[in-house]
Amino acid sequence: MTEVLQEYERPAVRPTFITVLCILTFIGSGWGIISESIKYFSANSQAASIAITKEKVNSDLQSNKDSTEGARFAQKIVNSITTSPENIRKGALANGAGAILCIAGAFMMWNLKRNGFYLYMAGTLVGIISPFVVFGSNNFIAILSSVVIGFIGLVFVILYGVNLKHMK
Secondary structure, X not given: OHHHHHHHHOOOOOOHHHHHHHHHHHHHHHHHHHHHHHHHHOHHHHHHHHHHHHHHHHHHHHHHOOOOHHHHHHHXXXXXXXXXXXXXXXXXXXXXXXXXXXXXXXXXXXXXXOHHHHHHHHHHHHHHHHHHHHHOOOOHHHHHHHHHHHHHHHHHHHHHHHOHHHOO
């Protein structure tokens, strides 16, 4: 009888795979929070630097008089980059919020709580959607960042999802 009770009283052991996924999430989302904080507080200098770079690239493209598809595409990409400090701050806040949701979800999954998975998914969705909301749907940088965040987020959602059976 005591063996049966002891078996039920044993705390759940976190699988190594969940541990590895959570540590990777702590590193990635922690880095995201730090970098987005830096981006938020240095938005004015970043906007000025981007504006100078845009002017130089546009003048270089125009001086070459190269009208190939590649040159037009490069100019379109460069011109789609935002130089507004307000937009840079909005983007940093939105991306930081997504990273905070992901890291909070990872902490919950570290403790084998199933709700952390859904919080992580919400953070991933915020990371995918926010660039479009802040910068617009025709912005190349918004599309590129959403694709990268979406790919990495989807891989992690699938990997966490496979391990939902270990969470309460």
